Amino acid sequence: MTSEIITIGDELLIGQVINTNASWMAKSLNENGAVVRQITSVSDSADEIVRALREAEERADVLLITGGLGPTHDDITKDILCKYFQTELVEDEKVLENIHRFFQRKGLPLTELNRKQALVPKGSTVIENPLGTAPGLAFHKNGKLFVAMPGVPYEMKHIMENFVIPWLQDNYPGNIILHKTVMTQGIGESFLAAIIADWVDELPSEIKLAYLPSPGIVRLRLSIKGNDRNAMTSLLSGEIQKLRQLIPEYFWGFDDEKLEAVVGEILKKLGRSVCTAESCTGGYIAHRITGVPGSSNYFKGSVVAYDNKVKEKLLKVPSYMLERFGAVSREVVEKMAEEACNLMQTDYAVSVSGIAGPDGGTEEKPVGTVWIAVAGPEAVVSKKFLFGDERERNIVRAGTAALGLLRSVLIQKEGADPKAGPGSRD
């Protein structure tokens, strides 16, 4: 079974937007056994869209289309689908209700333009889109499936997860590809490769391994293809078990788990609280921690002490310390963490002080130098890092390293890794 993706929008063809939708959809299709033959991007032009549809229809069984479903004049996909499937637009009550609800919730009036979004091609299957006002639309023709989705990434993903993927699994079962990604932190790609080299050599041939590095984190993706889900799952689990034993200090989770969510789980399990005291990360660590739903159970707050005066006044860093050792030093970062614990009455505090760049570097402390400390009930642990030249990446890597240090302190001081027990998720 083959599939194709058609992404519609001038913004793609003038290079204003990177086509992240296409790669997300391609990945999702592949994982569910649909080989993607072609990805096509065309402009908001009726002729181009019709041509792309016609060509893709000849080649593929499943066609996914995104974009051009919005309310404004340049959104023409719905009209074109009507022409293509020789039907007409009719108002759909349920869609209109959803639009009403959507605007009511926002306390906004419903404009004529938005009401038009309730028009759908007669004969199409309307796919609910609770996250926006444009519904997804499915068409069946000669055994082929066409699905048009909004181009807004999270709306598209919602429709993929709630309609397209279940449809593929129902209609093409047994075409299985399984992926499992092992998340590591605190070690570079090549060092990791050296540690696991023997295990890689002995991997069963059905299992493929890929290294996917991102700032501060290396993901190891294991893929297996076949038709017996149970046998595949068990083979994969066994190999992951072996892999984890090789890298206990670097492994921290699976798949799309976030480090901050894993740390949050540990804190919740231990009944411990945390706060942050941030200089160069400027609130980024607090932002990551509070991005996790329910984080108010263990996160109390943060002092972002960007200016040294704020370090002195709020975090009681003595001025002699700033003068003698500099703001980017073991002494200052440890003091920041200790005082944050006192100030916000938490069990733990994470602190960061560093030089994100592009300015502020010296020969002794170049851009990318970052000190990180974790203060706990008994002691303070601190560590120096040397990241790179790029401000944005330095902030991300410092945040990941800080969360990683907090995780390892929690696990070492407070007992076993919650992921290591029989309740482990792999």
Added chain:
Amino acid sequence: MTSEIITIGDELLIGQVINTNASWMAKSLNENGAVVRQITSVSDSADEIVRALREAEERADVLLITGGLGPTHDDITKDILCKYFQTELVEDEKVLENIHRFFQRKGLPLTELNRKQALVPKGSTVIENPLGTAPGLAFHKNGKLFVAMPGVPYEMKHIMENFVIPWLQDNYPGNIILHKTVMTQGIGESFLAAIIADWVDELPSEIKLAYLPSPGIVRLRLSIKGNDRNAMTSLLSGEIQKLRQLIPEYFWGFDDEKLEAVVGEILKKLGRSVCTAESCTGGYIAHRITGVPGSSNYFKGSVVAYDNKVKEKLLKVPSYMLERFGAVSREVVEKMAEEACNLMQTDYAVSVSGIAGPDGGTEEKPVGTVWIAVAGPEAVVSKKFLFGDERERNIVRAGTAALGLLRSVLIQKEGADPKAGPGSRD
């Protein structure tokens, strides 16, 4: 003159790699007058590549191809080009020399596999690639240009900048497309459309308008096509001037500008400082502000008061206020901003308190309710917002709204918009 882009590689079709090359090339082609009709991604399969070439050749004058020029077995583009243009591979001395130099510089031996990279299709124009071992290859056929480039982004960019773009400028001078994107904040797409409807109706036909919404921000992209750069620039500027007069309170910048950078510029210009006091945004606003290089000139710090006790202790919010009005209230958010100003000794402070979700909503204050305040030297301004259900988006929208409110306070209180003067960038 029209162009097409064909990107080759299994990694694109399984969704492992995001096609950033295509958007970069598309942008570059557009800026040089080549309208991109289609972007096509196909796998490393001879049949698919030949088909994609044939179809694109029918439609476009310039065809750019990337990928599949490497030394390994899955790199088949060169063989396919030979077949397509009915020629054969011959060794190119200059390319071989470049490969020798390349490996010498790295202190590596030259393998047989790499020597094969000196083979080029007879009759093609060999384009130097000093950054890698695979040269670019150009073919001319019936007045059409085909250029095959390596898929490594910086090698592709080098060949684009040193061969493709100069060729376009030489062969199609005066084929110009200009884009300008107007950034707005604080108003939804459909309401914006209603305000500017008359202006849209009277837009000269050469100018195309597109709406590009993202959380809290709507971008309006104006495009113009023609051959007289000066006349086009002046027509576009005139229309943008009219547009801005319709939406003075929502317009905040152009093109790829970030709201936090625009706010930073205003603060720097005014010599004013700022801090934040954040509850539901959890440090996100401070993170955005400090993402801008040089922000330490005007940003002093932040208190993330996630827990009410931190609001009481650090931001001196009286407990009776929290009890009577709740943490998400005008009273509390204004107090947070005022105290943050005092605490961190800044001219301005932005504060946020809201319910990001998924928990914590009530009938009176549902998830998505957010109060934002800006305290300044003279007064405190505050505003209530009702965003949606989704935690992550609520945080982003609250951050954008807070920066937007700060911007409008700065402009209203402190004088003219720095973008509105004769030094304006449009």
